[in-house]
Amino acid sequence: MIKNNLNEVRATLNSGVCLVAVSKYxxxxxxxxxxxxxQRIFGESREQELRxxxxxxxxxxxxxxxxxLQTNKVKYIAPYITMIETVDSMKLMCEIERQxxxxxxxxxxxIELHIAQEETKSGMSIDDCLQMLDGxxxxxxxxxxxxxxxxxxxxxxxxxxxxxxxxxxxxYFKLLKEKYFENDDLFNVKSYGMSGxxxxxxxxxxxxxxxxxxxxxxxxx
Ligand SMILES: *Cc1c(COP(=O)(O)O)cnc(C)c1O
Numbered sequence: 001m002i003k004n005n006l007n008e009v010r011a012t013l014n015s016g017v018c019l020v021a022v023s024k025y026x027x028x029x030x031x032x033x034x035x036x037x038x039q040r041i042f043g044e045s046r047e048q049e050l051r052x053x054x055x056x057x058x059x060x061x062x063x064x065x066x067x068x069l070q071t072n073k074v075k076y077i078a079p080y081i082t083m084i085e086t087v088d089s090m091k092l093m094c095e096i097e098r099q100x101x102x103x104x105x106x107x108x109x110x111i112e113l114h115i116a117q118e119e120t121k122s123g124m125s126i127d128d129c130l131q132m133l134d135g136x137x138x139x140x141x142x143x144x145x146x147x148x149x150x151x152x153x154x155x156x157x158x159x160x161x162x163x164x165x166x167x168x169x170x171x172y173f174k175l176l177k178e179k180y181f182e183n184d185d186l187f188n189v190k191s192y193g194m195s196g197x198x199x200x201x202x203x204x205x206x207x208x209x210x211x212x213x214x215x216x217x218x219x220x221x
């Protein structure tokens with residue numbers, strides 16, 4: 001039997017914080033074991049790997065897509081995905097709306113913001129995000145729900161940098177909430193914090209932490 005650290009991680013979560021168990025690079029068996037221990041929300045970052053796991057595993061798992069998503073892949077996950085955390089363009093949002101409608105579903109999405117200094121990190125700048133939301137097209141989309149924001153902090157040991165980035169994320173969430181979603185109770189998700197920084201993220205209002213290696217260990221597949 002594979003030993004995971006699910007319960008150790010759970011014990012460190014603030015009350016009300018939702019754990020997205022990131023199972024990428026870990027086999028179906030590892031996911032099944034966490035499922036048997038009561039975990040229902042899992043995060044995956046590659047469409048093909050997700051497809052295999054979705055087919056093999058219990059259907060009440062809530063899958064969150066957390067990787068970069070190409071518009072031409074949306075159709076494969078639209079029939080079953082619970083949340084797409086990495087929406088970084090209007091084009092992608094439109095395609096999710098289109099595919100969700102085809103499947104007669106409503107898909108929850110997060111806007112991925114680029115806050116870290118690192119060029120390699122993905123996501124939209126806050127300015128592009130504001131411009132997109134000012135456009136207002138999203139208001140007519142009946143098959144997506146914009147639930148909040150997602151971001152990744154810099155990959156660094158400098159705790160001050162990380163704290164600064166989470167503080168910024170918290171501020172941007174508040175700005176978007178006030179500007180566009182004041183009366184929308186469902187705009188309530190702040191997805192930040194990974195294995196190395198989720199304890200800090202929780203101090204900055206994170207509602208969803210995405211924890212992989214701390215639970216499942218290092219990459220297996
Ligand atoms: C892989 C991944 C995680 C989990 O990372 P760990 O450091 O293994 O916890 C979280 N979020 C995203 C977007 C990822 O790609």
